[in-house]
Amino acid sequence: MGIPMVLVVDDSPTVRKIVQLTLQRERIDVVTASDGLSALAMVADAQPDLILLDIMLPRMDGYNICQVVRKSMAYRDLPIIMLSGKDGLFDKMRGKLAGSTEYITKPFDSSELVQTVKRYLDTPVARERATRRQSQPNRLRRLS
Numbered sequence: 001m002g003i004p005m006v007l008v009v010d011d012s013p014t015v016r017k018i019v020q021l022t023l024q025r026e027r028i029d030v031v032t033a034s035d036g037l038s039a040l041a042m043v044a045d046a047q048p049d050l051i052l053l054d055i056m057l058p059r060m061d062g063y064n065i066c067q068v069v070r071k072s073m074a075y076r077d078l079p080i081i082m083l084s085g086k087d088g089l090f091d092k093m094r095g096k097l098a099g100s101t102e103y104i105t106k107p108f109d110s111s112e113l114v115q116t117v118k119r120y121l122d123t124p125v126a127r128e129r130a131t132r133r134q135s136q137p138n139r140l141r142r143l144s
Helices: 013-024 036-046 062-071 089-098 110-121 124-135
Strands: 005-009 029-033 050-053 080-084 102-105
Touching: 005 013, 005 036, 013 029, 013 110, 029 036, 036 050, 036 062, 050 062, 050 110, 062 080, 062 089, 080 089, 080 110, 089 102, 102 110, 110 124
Parallel strands: 005 029, 005 050, 050 080, 080 102
Antiparallel strands: none
8 A cells, every 4th residue: 555645735834844744743745835836736746645735825826726636637536625724614615616625724733634634545546546656656647
């Protein structure tokens, strides 16, 4: 079985590091991006099993990233969890409409984050994706 990989996208180095350390303690590989365009490149290059995505990002916001990823056949079912300081109903609905799977409000509880991430990584599809990625580490897949 492959080791799961999560892409953490946040413009705050502190948030990226906290999430990275939290997930690595759970034996989850983590790759990070600090802006929207880098995030899209990382999706294609790293082929993560799940994305933790901030909304307010430079160069492209989380809503747009979510929509681009959802348009790709290869990543249509990839779990995308919005991680945002925006906690209003409007923001949560906008995230759902963009294609997010789940929405966690910052500041978040580490145990809630781990529990939510593990729930989406503990599926046959996610396990198969991780195994496939590790058997072909140099294979790149485009977002189109």
